Amino acid sequence: MTQDAQRRVAVVTGGSRGIGLESARLLAGNGLAVVVCSRHQGEADAAAKEITAAGGTALGTGADVSDEDAVVALFDLAESTYGGIDVVVHAAAHAGLGRTTTVAELDLAVLDELYRTNIRGTFMVAQQAARRMRDGGAIITFSTAVVQLAMPGYGAYSASKGAIEAFTLILAREMGGRDITVNAVAPGPTATELFLEGKDDATLAGLAARAPMNRLGTPAEIAEVVAFLAGPAGHWVNGQVIQVNGGVL
Template identity: 80%
Template structure:
């Protein structure tokens, strides 16, 4: 890529090969970002990048594991080498612990350790690299979950991991404020992603959909619209917030 072709803005999207991450990557590319899609599956990240390129965007797929420090550093190295810098980081990769419910009394602590490694330690490592590398005026978006605010029995371990993400997000927003970098968390409600639908019967899905006044699940595209807005100049006055994007789920 020649200097003349270097994109004005560059976005790194973890978990960007499918679901909310991929929907966010597509919108960011449509807004003119060169998008670096990170997935633990190189084939999936490459396929996602090819789809964006076919739509006229600029993208590349990268293999990465957000729970591994060297892998996270290499992700940002790759983005900088390919496109000259990083302006937006969307950390959509997370442990799929939402489907594994347990009371606090009965929790298998191995589950807690898995959640910690990906949702807390992994988010912290991505946030750390973002804090070091995102150019002034950029944006960082993390992902929490509606279950934190709902305080639902059985979700203590997952909610605790996402509550840590919220705390990290709000503090990082204050630490990076002098560089005009915004940091926000998006907290989706029940959303019809492949991962969310997996293993749930029709009755369960109907019950979850009924929790929202509109009576349906959200879509990845609806969540992605909020992510893309936070990365745009129009969304730059929103900072240090946890945005509940849940259709009014109760």
């Protein structure tokens, strides 16, 4: 256990790449001990090693957030290593954004995958957070600007993220007596490795053009909002879906 009993501790799922990794870096830079969770142990270890080399405190662990036992083990590890949990950032999600199809043509197996990871996985992580977090902390989930934009072809993905928004707002009310804030961050098109994969230049240009600044967001820009919500400056923000999309239309 860390010698500094006052150190705040964060669990970051999906923390080995993209927005999750940038969030873990920022939180560690702000003095939190960070448990970096990834589906792949090697990637989690690499992220934790990078954070540690930069002067932070981090531990990597592999866990599938759609597996209940794995989620319980993740929180067990955070508590046994650092003595408690103050911030939970659930950045892990199913990569359903790349699977566009109309509702009429939807393969229900895809819907089931989205449900298992995005809805059930988020619920299980938040459930463990609600049971175990120290008072005064912050829970941050992830939605998407696609819910607000109501784009054809994204029915299943938007439905899974819309469920997260509804669930997040209810959890905020349930946690209020413990001074724990609960918010959802809803990024617009963001230049993560996962988002860029499989998209040609014309597609990316079209997505960038939807924002008045005519560009994609960066993972670091989204992570800045996460760090704000996790820290004292953002603690009066509660029960909100924060659109971080550059004004995307």
